[in-house]
Amino acid sequence: MATRSTGDVVTATGVRRGFGDTVVLDGVDLTIGSGEVVALLGGSGSGKTTLLRILAGLDRDATGDWQVHGSLAVVFQEHRLLPWKRVADNVALGVTGPDVRDRTAAALAEVGLAGRERAWPAELSGGQSQRVAVARALLREPDLLLLDEPFGALDALTRLRMQALFGRLRAEHGFAALLVTHDVEEALLLADRALVLADGRVVDDIAVPLAHPRAPDDPGFGALRRHLLDRLGVPAAA
Amino acid sequence: MTELATRPPAATARRTARPAVRANRWRWRRLTTPVVLVALWETSSRMGVLPEEKLPAISDVLLAGWRLAEDGRLVEHLLDSLTRAGVGLAIGVGLALVLGSIAGLLRVGDDLVDPPVQMARMLPHLALVPLLIIWVGIGESLKITLVALGVFFPMYFNLYAGIRDIDERLVEAARTCGLGALARIRHVVLPGTLPSLFLGLRLATGAAWLSLVVGETVATHSGIGFLMMEAREFSQTNVVLVGLFVYALLGLLSDLILRVVERKTLTWRRGLQAT
Numbered sequence: 001m002a003t004r005s006t007g008d009v010v011t012a013t014g015v016r017r018g019f020g021d022t023v024v025l026d027g028v029d030l031t032i033g034s035g036e037v038v039a040l041l042g043g044s045g046s047g048k049t050t051l052l053r054i055l056a057g058l059d060r061d062a063t064g065d066w067q068v069h070g071s072l073a074v075v076f077q078e079h080r081l082l083p084w085k086r087v088a089d090n091v092a093l094g095v096t097g098p099d100v101r102d103r104t105a106a107a108l109a110e111v112g113l114a115g116r117e118r119a120w121p122a123e124l125s126g127g128q129s130q131r132v133a134v135a136r137a138l139l140r141e142p143d144l145l146l147l148d149e150p151f152g153a154l155d156a157l158t159r160l161r162m163q164a165l166f167g168r169l170r171a172e173h174g175f176a177a178l179l180v181t182h183d184v185e186e187a188l189l190l191a192d193r194a195l196v197l198a199d200g201r202v203v204d205d206i207a208v209p210l211a212h213p214r215a216p217d218d219p220g221f222g223a224l225r226r227h228l229l230d231r232l233g234v235p236a237a238a
Numbered sequence: 239m240t241e242l243a244t245r246p247p248a249a250t251a252r253r254t255a256r257p258a259v260r261a262n263r264w265r266w267r268r269l270t271t272p273v274v275l276v277a278l279w280e281t282s283s284r285m286g287v288l289p290e291e292k293l294p295a296i297s298d299v300l301l302a303g304w305r306l307a308e309d310g311r312l313v314e315h316l317l318d319s320l321t322r323a324g325v326g327l328a329i330g331v332g333l334a335l336v337l338g339s340i341a342g343l344l345r346v347g348d349d350l351v352d353p354p355v356q357m358a359r360m361l362p363h364l365a366l367v368p369l370l371i372i373w374v375g376i377g378e379s380l381k382i383t384l385v386a387l388g389v390f391f392p393m394y395f396n397l398y399a400g401i402r403d404i405d406e407r408l409v410e411a412a413r414t415c416g417l418g419a420l421a422r423i424r425h426v427v428l429p430g431t432l433p434s435l436f437l438g439l440r441l442a443t444g445a446a447w448l449s450l451v452v453g454e455t456v457a458t459h460s461g462i463g464f465l466m467m468e469a470r471e472f473s474q475t476n477v478v479l480v481g482l483f484v485y486a487l488l489g490l491l492s493d494l495i496l497r498v499v500e501r502k503t504l505t506w507r508r509g510l511q512a513t
Contacts, residue, residue, distance in 0.1 A: 058410055073414065080411035084429040084506040093425065094415040120506050136415065 007034040009144045009176045010055060012066035017050055017059065024050050025062070026200030032144065037170060037177045039187030039208075042197035043232060048180040051197070052148050055178065070143030073136075077149040079129035081121040081136075088117035091136045107135040110172075111165065127158035131165070138169065145177040151186070163189055167213060184228045188221060189214050196231045204231045294476040302476040303483065311465070316484065318460040319450060322378065323488075326385025327446050331439070333386070334393035341394075342401030342431075343423070355394060363387040364452050371456070381453035381461075388449035392441035400434025401427060433507070436500040443492045451485060 010032040017025040024047040032038050042048045054062045056074050081090045092104045108114055111131040121129060130150065137145055150166075151159040163186060170177065170190075181187055187194045188208055196204035206227065210218055216225075276296055282288050283295035290298075306312040337355065340347035366387065367380075374380050404427055412426045454463020462481050469477030 056414055058413065074411070076407070076411065078407065080407050082408060082412070082426060082429070084432075084504075085425070086506075093412065094417045094421065122506070140415070 008032065009034055009036075009069050010066070010178070011069075012055070013064065015051065015054060015062060015064035015066055017047070017054065017062040023200055025054075027064070028197070028200070028202055030066075030195070030202065032176050032178060034143070035174045035176050036193065037179060037191045039179045039181055039191035039194045040197060041181060041184060041187055041194060041228060041232060044182065046197045047200060048182075048197055049148055052146050052178060052180050055144075056146050068144055071140060072144040072146060073138075073140045073142035074146045075130075075133050075137050075148070075150045077152050079121070079126075079133040081129055081132055083121050085121075086117065087113070087119045087121065087124070087132050090121065090132060091139055093136065095139060103139055104135075107139040108132070110138060110169065111135045127154055127162065130154060130162065134162075134165070134169070138173070141173070142175055145175045147177060147179045149181055150179075152181070152183070159186075164213075166190055171212070184225055184232070185216055187228070188224055189216070194224075194228060196228065198231075198233075204228075291473055291475055294479070298476045299479040299483065302474070303480040306465075306477070306480060312480075312484075315461050315465045319454065319462045319488075322381045322453070322461065323385055323446050323450050326382045326449070327389050327442065329382065330386035330389025330446070331393050331442060334390045334397060334438075334442075338394045338397030338401070342398045343427070352398070355391075359391050359395070363391070364449065367452065367456065376457040380456060381450065381458070384449040384453040385446050388445035389442040392445055393438045396434045396438025396441065397431065400431035400438075403434070404430040433504060436496065436504070440493055440496050440500075443496065444489060447485060447489050447492075 008031050010030060012028065012030040015025050015028040015030070016023070024045075028047075028051060030038075030051070040048050040051065050059065050062075052074075053059045055066060055068060056072065081087075082093070085093070087108070088101075088104050091107055092100045095103075097103075105114070105117065108116060111134050113128060113131050113135065116124075116128075116132075121132070124132065130153075134150070147166075151162045154162060167190060179187065179191060188210070191208055193205065193207050195202050206224070208224060210220055210224075214221070279288070279293070280296050283290065283293060283298070303312070337351050341351040341355070342348070363384070367384070370380055370383055374383055408430070409422055409426050412422045417425060450461075451463060454461045455467060458464040458467070462484050466478050466481035469475075469481070
């Protein structure tokens, strides 16, 4: 236990959050190890995003104990780029130093947008904007990346490409990540561990012991998928 | 039926291409009516249809303007008017920026500042002239106060609405990028408010000229308004019209300058319009 706790980037116990009379999180416990990718699944309104926002420091009304050890960066469902800053200035927002320009160029190259430093966000497609948002997170070299349905607003093809990109970046940088998603397949493709959130608690916590790179037709994928869908209350097709 | 369903995109594409061409080719038509009206005005004045004391020929007006410009009186009065407008504008805009920021950025400020401003807005500021004469007299301070009051409200409300309309999600994103409160104001709030600020400034400038016109009709010894009031006493209708033209030109010019500055400042919006 002691060896693990030093390596954990997130330790949270008994996290509670209500909105009015509705209790959204009712004592959530969560640990994320260093370099571990954890998918957080749940139906809409199950509090996935609420938990992510709490960890990101964007929710001041939550109670309980939680701590993020190390630096963190967030990728939201929408790209949230500042429309009045060029791509490079968005990526480097809030970062100073003599090598920022080079690091920005490197981060943009990593997401496949080399040379687009001078573009305005309005000139980019949805997928490109989301890539910039990923580059903005990467530049911060985070120990923990929080992703709130980051590919949910993209079309199916772009989503597949972004998932592959995420896999590559993760292998290269070794950041830990909390991936909030409602897509069971996405969770199984990208995560080391999948959590299911329901009724304000983590009701399931399963390891995903598949080798990378993964594909939905890998052996074992189907069984995990069926198990998670079952926990999410989606009955298996007859 | 399916063919119909596939057609509209092509049709809209053609429709967007055509008006641009048409707009350019027929643009001169928009000049027709003004030119005809001016020509009608000039000829009917020359032929004596319009009595000279009611409406002198436009050439008369231009000539009177030229003479006034030549002997330096026009410039002198113009500078006095511009000074009043400038000082009033500076005071009104400054006050609006301070109070608008307090009300827009701080919850306490919103509770304390916004209600009285909302109430004061209901008073038409030009109706305050009698009261203002009692408070500040009939001198320069009356004109400047009127201008400042006229400027304050459009500026304040646009700034306040601009700050309120900023996408909270962008502020959050900036926060997760490690930006503190001041940096968030600099990188998110200020640039996000700029479009509203420019709109406010353009409305405020319009209000400044309007207030100036009213202010300069009250016991004045200089300024374009004075020029007009004095000319009226001597039945120099052409000089009255010169004054009107100058006011119109001032409004037009100030708006043009602001629009150019706005376009230069908000370059990022051009990308937005292109897509």
